[in-house]
Amino acid sequence: MPTELAKQDITILRILQRDASKTSSEIAETLNMSQSPCWRRINRIEQAGIVRKKVAILDREKLGMELVVFTTVNLSITGRQQLEEFESSVSDFPEVVECYTMTGVWDYMLKIITRDIGHYESFVRERLLSLPMIGETHSHIAVTEIKNTTELPLETQL
Secondary structure (H helix, E strand, O other): OOOOOOHHHHHHHHHHHHOOOOOHHHHHHHHOOOHHHHHHHHHHHHHOOOOOOOOOOOOOOOOOOOEEEEEEEEEOOOOHHHHHHHHHHHHHOOOEEEEEEOOOOOOEEEEEEEOOHHHHHHHHHHHHOOOOOEEEEEEEEOOOOOOOOOOOOHHHHO
16 A cells, blocks of 8 residues: 655655755755754655665766667466576576566566677577576667656656
């Protein structure tokens, strides 16, 4: 069940999504409130588990990671053991930054980031396709990034 949030809580979350390094004093100033009540709201939000963790978002291109591939996967065998083994394996692959079970034609959708097409090919041949339960994969290479955000659409909570 979703946690009930006040308008100020949602504003705090919006600020934290954009810059988690903001102090409670800076956030309080933005909200025209004193620091202590603002800190208590932030603490309550964190204690409720709404903020799972605070991270630095890196620029993948500056780090030489130029290729983003969405790979659809169908398993040849979809028993519970194979599903768990596949999910455990892809969780250990650093190139797989997101993995979703899917409805429809595909069992899974993976978001894979690598240096270049050669590294992607090596990853698929040597690691992904070495998993015995894989039936088929299809690669969809991203050409232009139009939008990439980690911000949730909090305005729908108001």
